Amino acid sequence: DLAARIAIAAVGVGGFGRAIWTLRVVPEPPERRIAGGLTATSAVSTAFRELRQTFRELRRFRVVLIYLAAFLLFNDGVQTVLAIAGAYAADTLGIALAFNMATIAIIQFVAVPGALAFGRLADRIATKRALVVALLGWIVIVLFGVALAPLTPTAHEDHDFQLGYRQASGDYVVEAAPDLDDRFELRWQGEYWTLDEGAVLGAGALANLPEAIRDSEDVEHSLSIRGGGMDGQAALGPAHPSLLGDGPLDWWPSFVRGLVWEPLGLAVGYQWLLIGVSVGLVIGGSQALARSLYAQITPERRSGEFFAFFGFMSRASSVFGPTIYIVATAVFDTRVAVAAILLIIVAGTIVLRWVDVAEGARVAAEEDARTLDA
Incomplete structure (x- = not known):
């Protein structure tokens, strides 16, 4: 109960702290026009009309379209992993609620320095490459998430x-x-x-x-x-989490358990905490870098409508992952389902290869110049 309270409080404090930092540091662009006389109905209608207009104009921004395709894939995979993590820990690994809640709290505290570290990495090797590093981190995390396995009780x-x-x-x-x-x-x-x-x-x-x-x-x-x-x-019991061998991928956690977990004497709860620290290191960086890269290839003077569309894509992306997870769990088991989600992240990382940031920035600058002259 205490761990749950701490985790919930950590989420609130972390979110509030990041929001305050953002409001203090990020400058507000000057307001160019004020839409007067808007009612609730007309505001919603205007929002959807501009969303449709932005969608039609995206065809002129080829790099943005490629990036959104990549984002749709890797963000879907990442969000699905985060959504099913708690159930996977409890049902497949038999991890106690206290460890689950402690892991959530750890992620919140580690995410901030992780995001700052990836920001510095982006300054050195460019945003796109830093984002690829973060996604490779997610791939490794999911691989080892599948490899988590309770130790066979002996004592x-x-x-x-x-x-x-x-x-x-x-x-x-x-x-x-x-x-x-x-x-x-x-x-x-x-x-x-x-x-x-x-x-x-x-x-x-x-x-x-x-x-x-x-x-x-x-x-x-x-x-x-x-x-x-x-x-x-x-x-x-036949359903004890430490018993492996029946699933198509059970060879992988069995191999890692014999190679790593058993020699270290690392119980599954501490394995989960280790994964939580790793998630904390990449979650902030991957989210921040994804938005930063998008900002570089979209027109600054139209950032509001482009990022509104980006937000819409963020919500719409959580479709393929949950569907694949449900189907794979029904046909095979949860380890196969998690591994299947990994393929979505890999696919998004591969598509990211064709995102030409320099070309996208050039087109965005031309659009800014055009709207400034208009």
């Missing part, structure tokens, strides 16, 4: 349900249990168990519990028993 303390033997009474007590929304109940071959923390179970009642957990398809938790006649017995 007694690693398991979800931990039962300990009480010598004095000869029974077992549930020493630790996961924080679940619903009470854990298991029925198997006429037997019934509930495993609330602090519950006491007789040795006879536990005799078939490990086998029941292993045989019950929907069980995604693990069990370990210490002490007494059942000392050392453990079981993983």
